[in-house]
Amino acid sequence: MLHTCCAPCATYVNETLEKEGWEVVNIFYNPNIHPFDEYIRRYETLVSYLEKEGRVLEVPFPYNPLEYFSLITQPENRCPSCYFLRLQKVAQWGKERGFNFFTTTLTISPYQDLPAIWKVGKQIGEKLDIEFLIRDFRDGFRQSVARSKELGLYRQNYCGCVFSKYEGVRRRLEKRLTGLKFS
Numbered sequence: 180m181l182h183t184c185c186a187p188c189a190t191y192v193n194e195t196l197e198k199e200g201w202e203v204v205n206i207f208y209n210p211n212i213h214p215f216d217e218y219i220r221r222y223e224t225l226v227s228y229l230e231k232e233g234r235v236l237e238v239p240f241p242y243n244p245l246e247y248f249s250l251i252t253q254p255e256n257r258c259p260s261c262y263f264l265r266l267q268k269v270a271q272w273g274k275e276r277g278f279n280f281f282t283t284t285l286t287i288s289p290y291q292d293l294p295a296i297w298k299v300g301k302q303i304g305e306k307l308d309i310e311f312l313i314r315d316f317r318d319g320f321r322q323s324v325a326r327s328k329e330l331g332l333y334r335q336n337y338c339g340c341v342f343s344k345y346e347g348v349r350r351r352l353e354k355r356l357t358g359l360k361f362s
């Protein structure tokens with residue numbers, strides 16, 4: 180079971196796991212994505228990509244950003260909680276349906292905290308008795324970017340949450356808008 184954040188990351192990770200002999204089931208659970216139209220855009224891009232590959236996307240839970248916001252008390256230390264929320268829910272879902280292994284597309288990104296993802300995944304796996312595959316897909320990051328371009332897939336320029344969106348925009352603007360103060 181592959182927790183899947185978006186189509187661009189799924190391209191490389193799906194192909195890699197399948198080459199290794201895994202039977203991959205993609206699951207989309209990302210209440211961190213903000214705003215709702217961005218969530219829909221990532222979802223539709225992923226569905227369209229997987230359909231062309233003859234695959235089905237599991238989307239067992241409705242979009243509820245409050246699940247994300249209720250966990251985030253310190254925006255500067257938010258990522259481990261975000262990983263925990265998403266991976267625990269998909270692992271629980273998979274366990275109830277007889278899956279033996281789970282992992283996530285998140286570890287393709289050089290911008291993610293891989294040790295935190297591995298730690299959280301391992302803890303959840305041990306607690307729920309479903310094995311978390313500790314993987315590092317970062318070698319395929321450039322390839323996933325190239326493949327997304329080739330397939331014309333929408334590729335977002337921020338991780339997902341409102342905080343990451345703010346930080347991305349701030350980085351782009353703060354040199355230009357010198358009169359404006361940023362927190």
Ligand code: SF4
Nearest residue numbers: 258261338339340343
């Ligand atoms: S930056 Fe990404 S991983 Fe971290 S909290 Fe935001 S959406 Fe989640």
